[in-house]
Amino acid sequence: MVAATEFPVSPMLTDAARRNRLWVRIWLYCVIVTLFAIVLVGGATRLTDSGLSITEWKPIHGVIPPLGEAEWAEEFARYQQIPEYEQINKGMSLEEFKGIFWWEWAHRLLARGVGFVFALPLLFFWVTGRLERHLKPKLLGILALGGLQGAVGWWMVASGLSERVDVSQYRLATHLTIACLIFTATMAVARGLAPHSGKPALDSTRRFAFWLLVAVLVQIYLGGLVAGLDAGMAYNTWPLMDGAFLPQGLFEHRPSWVNLFENPKTVQFVHRLGAYVVLLLALWHAIATLRAEPDSTHARRAVLLFLLVCVQAAIGIATLLMVVPMDVALAHQAMALIVLGFATAHWRATRGAYPFMQAPA
Secondary structure, three states: OOOOOOOOEEOOOOHHHHHHHHHHHHHHHHHHHHHHHHHHHHHHHHHOOOOOOOOOOOOOHHHOOOOOHHHHHHHHHHHOOOHHHHHHHOOOOHHHHHHHHHHHHHHHHHHHHHHHHHHHHHHHHHHOOOOOOOHHHHHHHHHHHHHHHHHHHHHHHHOOOOOOOOOOHHHHHHHHHHHHHHHHHHHHHHHHOOOOOOOOOOHHHHHHHHHHHHHHHHHHHHHHHHHHHOHHHOOOOOOOEOOEOOOOOOOOOOOHHHHHHHOHHHHHHHHHHHHHHHHHHHHHHHHHHHHHOOOOHHHHHHHHHHHHHHHHHHHHHHHHHOOOOHHHHHHHHHHHHHHHHHHHHHHHHOOOOOOEEOOOO
């Protein structure tokens, strides 16, 4: 921990420090937009069953797609060796293969691109002295998470190349959750660098905002399990599920805990319950903040967060009732990220802006 005598906290930002914070914040918002695009293209890749179309992990050479008919034929031949082709897509034409190939290639290209969007400006800001000392470990941590995410992405794809006809739902949910953790961390740092017009919130408000953010992340993880099992393709009624609020057959697999991860009915039911919990927590947080800190920016943000959760719940119900059409499902995923980003920004804003840590003269 850096001693305060080495890096005194300045109550006032100099003009140069304010400009540096602005440019770092703009850069981080660009990273956030790129991450948003990656998650949406990843969702489309899952919805189109395109994730196993590229059967090799070539971090450098893989940037270049097949350039001629011979290379396309070679790529297609590799795909024809995996169970998904043999059991589901046998007889697929080369043109049909290209349709799923491009989704996975675009997802991987964006994933590689965000590495450069993050790493190169980070290096520039670092070597030119535009980064405050306390930001460096935070940003290096995000960079390390990004590297881990690349490895987890291939670990996920590899689960569907030998015995399964799709990727493991455990690995898919892990991949999605790490992406959301990177998104959350980047948003938190960016918001901490932004000017804050009001004073920090009460401790109770800050704590509730944090746990609400955790609940949103857990709900996204549950959504990853739903996607991994295609659990949204069945039981397409609401508010009842299979004719009841508490349907039968939730714990028919043994051991019982396996149902929470491998039984599509149970996974969808738990995801529904998670949505209700997040909605009630957001409502409670909005009411509590309005009562404890009326007319504050914290209260207004809490109300807006509740409204965003309501919109997300409505899109989720529509996705279910319409049996997961691609456009509505992607809207549901996009809105989940919007809720996550706003919940992160709200929590970080309750703490106030980062203090400016002056370097020693």
